[in-house]
Amino acid sequence: MERNYKLRMLLYCALFAAITGVLAQITIPLPLIPITGQTLAVGLTATILGSRYGAVSMIVYAAIGAVGVPVFSSASAGFHVLVGPTGGFIIGFIVTAYFTGLILEKTKFTISMAMIANLVGMVITLALGGIQYKFVADVSWGAAMSVAVTPFILGGIVKAYLASLIGIKVRERLVQARLLEGNTISQNKIIA
Template sequence: MTHDAPLLHGRNPALWRQGALILAGTVLIAVAARVSVPMWPVPMTLQGLAILVVGLSMGSRLGALTLLAYLAEGAVGLPVFAGGGAGLAYMAGPTGGFLLGFVAMAWIAGLAARGSLPAMIGASAVAALALYVPGLAWPYAVASGLGIDAGWASSEAGALWAGWMQPFLLGDAVKAVLAAVLVHAGFRATGR
């Protein structure tokens, strides 16, 4: 029997545990996506909070894998995105850049997994801000780079700031602190 035999027979407990954690993370994010405050151009949901919790509790690698799995679920048509959205057409819409940025958000937050509370808050804040890079690049690229005239696309910095970033900053700051406090308290309570 080779060293790889348990994996080939599906008996690798670490692999099963990681798969279960990824599935649980995608379910948490999908449920959080349903808690929505209507705003334009994208709704404000608890997705960001759930993604930060996933990254902080699972670490960078497993957190990023969880978000890739979440995106794959949405791409194949499972209604996991905000408002029950799903499919590639949804992913190419206004939220496309933010959806891709979720992977980086979880990865960055995961850099502080099992760290001190200040480290977790800092990583969460940086991760929340980093989400705006692809989030704002997407409507800019659609409007100016691709030349597509979509009502939500814009190549003007003022419009991107006013409609895509500024309304969400306070909520993102609260989510960053809350995620860090929740995960840190959870680790302390479980002795991890």
């Protein structure tokens, strides 16, 4: 039973990595860094799967993109994307998924708590993306903020709300269908 659950959760991780890759292709072009559906996918993943499995899903996403599968925004791929100016966002997805899920596990899986957790996640993603952009692009902090952080705040808030609303509803349905455990502490022990 535990083995089947672990296998199911790993399949969910792969599924959410794929969903992230698909949503990454939905873009609103901006001059240097486009607005994409990736962060919505990260919020959904963490809200539904929790901290560890959410982070595993984002590790899978980053790894398959790094080895050449075109899952990053604008169907880009390769390790150079991870170490490039926008790579901090992708690395940030892993940290974001973990902490967003952890906040929910330590409190409760409700829409209001998910909104708080997803807003914290948005800050983490933007901070790590902005920091890497600043150093790789060799620009000032002000320039990094104006290019890699500020344009994404409003969209991030909207995506945090959508991830919270949709994520909690999907999670509730999966728990009701016994396809996901409601007690995330026990599921964390399975992967540890």
